[in-house]
Amino acid sequence: MKTNRFLMLLKTRGALTAASIAKELGITNEGARLQLLKFTEEGLVSSFNESTGVGRPKQFFKLTPEGNAQFPDTHSELTVKLIAGMRDVLGEAALQKVIDVTEQAGKERYFQELSPLSDLEERIAKLAEIRTREGYMAEYTKDESGYLLVENHCPICAAAKTCQGFCTAELNVFKFVLGESVSIDRMDHIVSGDRRCAYRIAKIQD
Incomplete structure (x- = not known):
């Protein structure tokens, strides 16, 4: 099963920002963004912008159908x-x-x-x-x-x-x-x- 901490976190917590993922996993924001970019290029993760109050909309990341498919559906x-x-x-x-x-x-x-x-x-x-x-x-x-x-x-x-x-x-x-x-x-x-x-x-x- 091709999963790691990023995919598991998005699977169990839903859409998250890169900053939230970085905090959860104890890594830098830049490190989180680079990994998310890699998964986006592989088609496992997609992003969308959403307003959460005052200020610019935030970018959230979520699993694509291909990302969800990394978690097995038994036979x-x-x-x-x-x-x-x-x-x-x-x-x-x-x-x-x-x-x-x-x-x-x-x-x-x-x-x-x-x-x-x-x-x-x-x-x-x-x-x-x-x-x-x-x-x-x-x-x-x-x-x-x-x-x-x-x-x-x-x-x-x-x-x-x-x-x-x-x-x-x-x-x-x-x-x-x-x-x-x-x-x-x-x-x-x-x-x-x-x-x-x-x-x-x-x-x-x-």
Whole structure:
């Protein structure tokens, strides 16, 4: 996988200025600009100007589709072909049955790791750990509204675009393992064109 600290930072944080990248990575502004220019020439990074208040617009850098492609989509071409073949030969109902089986397996697998934990934040932290282990580059933050679970990468993106039932199944798994007393809403969705998938998690008030 052709990634380095620059691409990883843009993947996990979104569009940034050269100065912000330099500060995050502990390098000079000039060093950051030179590296970003190299990635721009390679087609991995693009830039745009945006006004952030008083003064001249600032230049921001973000990953291009080619840059995002440096982060693997697990067996994407084969998976898409298999999904299309199953849908054509066996029908939509058979495909849904496969998704249902996958969902149930996910519930059992995640529940086994989360069941010893009673505290909600501990459960969310463990869920983020599991998802990162599976390639989703997950992390969470806590604020006054509850928690935000963020997945900066989707290793099954091609399959999810072909059949969004996989995304629905994942959300169902999250709701199951975190419990009925918790609400989960998807705020951002990579399949819909967002940079990341993000889920707002909060305790349901009595």
